Amino acid sequence: MNTKFFIFHPSQIIQKGLSTILKEYFLFEIISITEMEEFDLFSFTDDEFIILLGDIEWCMSERVFTRIKSYPGIKIIGISPSSESKPVYPDLDHTINLFSTPGEIYTKIVSCTGELEGNTYNPEDEELTSREKEVLKLVATGHSNKMIADLLFISIHTVISHRKNITKKLGIKSISGLTVYAIINNLIDTSGINPDDLI
Amino acid sequence: MEIFKENDKMARLIRANYHLLPVINRFGILPGFRDKTVSDICEEKKINKNFFLAIVNTFHNPEFFPQKELLECSPVLIIDYLIRTHHYYTSYVLPKMEQLLTRLISGCTGKCSELNTIDAFYKKYKKELLNHIEYEETVVFPYIKDLEQNIQSPDNKKYSIKQFKEEHSNVENQINDLKNLIIKYLKPVYNVNVCNEFLITLFRFEKDLLDHARIEDHILIPQVVEMEKNKKK
Numbered sequence: 001m002n003t004k005f006f007i008f009h010p011s012q013i014i015q016k017g018l019s020t021i022l023k024e025y026f027l028f029e030i031i032s033i034t035e036m037e038e039f040d041l042f043s044f045t046d047d048e049f050i051i052l053l054g055d056i057e058w059c060m061s062e063r064v065f066t067r068i069k070s071y072p073g074i075k076i077i078g079i080s081p082s083s084e085s086k087p088v089y090p091d092l093d094h095t096i097n098l099f100s101t102p103g104e105i106y107t108k109i110v111s112c113t114g115e116l117e118g119n120t121y122n123p124e125d126e127e128l129t130s131r132e133k134e135v136l137k138l139v140a141t142g143h144s145n146k147m148i149a150d151l152l153f154i155s156i157h158t159v160i161s162h163r164k165n166i167t168k169k170l171g172i173k174s175i176s177g178l179t180v181y182a183i184i185n186n187l188i189d190t191s192g193i194n195p196d197d198l199i
Numbered sequence: 200m201e202i203f204k205e206n207d208k209m210a211r212l213i214r215a216n217y218h219l220l221p222v223i224n225r226f227g228i229l230p231g232f233r234d235k236t237v238s239d240i241c242e243e244k245k246i247n248k249n250f251f252l253a254i255v256n257t258f259h260n261p262e263f264f265p266q267k268e269l270l271e272c273s274p275v276l277i278i279d280y281l282i283r284t285h286h287y288y289t290s291y292v293l294p295k296m297e298q299l300l301t302r303l304i305s306g307c308t309g310k311c312s313e314l315n316t317i318d319a320f321y322k323k324y325k326k327e328l329l330n331h332i333e334y335e336e337t338v339v340f341p342y343i344k345d346l347e348q349n350i351q352s353p354d355n356k357k358y359s360i361k362q363f364k365e366e367h368s369n370v371e372n373q374i375n376d377l378k379n380l381i382i383k384y385l386k387p388v389y390n391v392n393v394c395n396e397f398l399i400t401l402f403r404f405e406k407d408l409l410d411h412a413r414i415e416d417h418i419l420i421p422q423v424v425e426m427e428k429n430k431k432k
Contacts, residue, residue: 001421017260029261030262031264041266070206092228169385170379171375171376171379172379172380173375173376174376176320176324176373176376176377177372177373177377177379177380180316180317180319181380181384183313183316184217184385185384199320
């Protein structure tokens with residue numbers, strides 16, 4: 001999962017301050033914006049996880065909040081001016097204020113993400129399951145999702161889910177990249193064919 | 200990250216970030232500029248100062264993206280910059296990567312089939328990138344230039360930027376994969392220094408490409424969408 005932070009705040013001081021704090025804990029890309037129009041110019045893929053820290057005093061009117069909330073999978077952390085301000089929208093995932101400590105901000109973000117991509121090592125994360133290896137072999141040999149689903153007696157939705165997990169574990173996204181991985185790791189029998197033709 | 204200004208000395212920009220060297224080259228600026236400022240050099244070489252600063256600051260600082268200012272620049276100026284960037288890729292970066300790969304393969308000490316597979320993957324990536332560049336320079340950019348001058352040609356009548364948006368293939372994934380395959384999975388049966396040089400070139404190339412794509416996706420395409428809308432009225 002590719003994670004991106006957006007800081008949606010009219011104050012450059014707050015933008016830079018928050019950005020500095022986030023960089024102490026996370027390696028993700030951080031983008032600062034001051035208007036909703038800027039956010040609209042971004043297009044997100046299915047494997048991107050967006051966390052938006054947005055000012056609730058000036059930037060996020062109800063209309064804007066609803067629009068942001070419509071982006072699938074987005075998490076919204078409201079920034080209020082002080083600890084006494086009540087959160088305006090009950091659908092906010094969390095709120096922080098200008099007196100929140102870096103530790104508090106970190107904790108709230110981690111509870112949104114549940115896991116940190118690339119920052120923690122878990123041996124189980126890397127090893128492909130035998131089912132995933134089966135799917136990978138078929139992807140590498142040019143089979144479509146539908147063909148894979150039929151051959152393995154699973155749904156297309158499950159095939160896509162396996163492919164997302166494979167990409168996440170290996171860090172490889174393209175089909176030709178996955179093919180190279182499969183060849184290098186002897187998952188495909190290349191004795192009869194020129195491996196270059198597969199790629 | 201600092202934002203460079205017109206009164207900054209050009210030498211200061213390079214000392215702050217030497218990766219800007221190829222970027223300034225695209226404007227025809229070469230080292231040896233003594234203590235001249237950005238403003239001095241832009242005036243001398245008849246470069247649009249605001250456009251120059253927007254480009255170098257965007258390259259230097261990934262969080263900086265002066266959308267409004269860039270959207271106001273002429274698309275022809277942007278296209279000219281993008282074409283020079285393509286030329287840097289095709290005449291320098293890609294040949295350099297190929298030379299390094301050739302050296303890697305010829306210096307291979309163990310099982311070389313994996314390296315050959317990586318080489319095949321690189322060649323496929325290169326072909327797709329070159330096709331993409333050719334498509335932009337022979338179809339998309341001329342279309343935009345004609346649009347800007349309100350020239351209607353028979354080829355352009357039915358074309359719209361929507362087709363480019365749909366065909367704007369994501370070559371970023373493959374360069375990311377090439378990196379990861381070498382860093383994580385390729386057994387080191389090669390000269391490690393040559394491999395490091397290859398990877399470093401790849402990392403820099405990737406950053407340049409991302410910057411390049413950002414300008415195409417968030418500046419040029421929206422400008423063209425707007426021009427197409429105005430044309431319909």
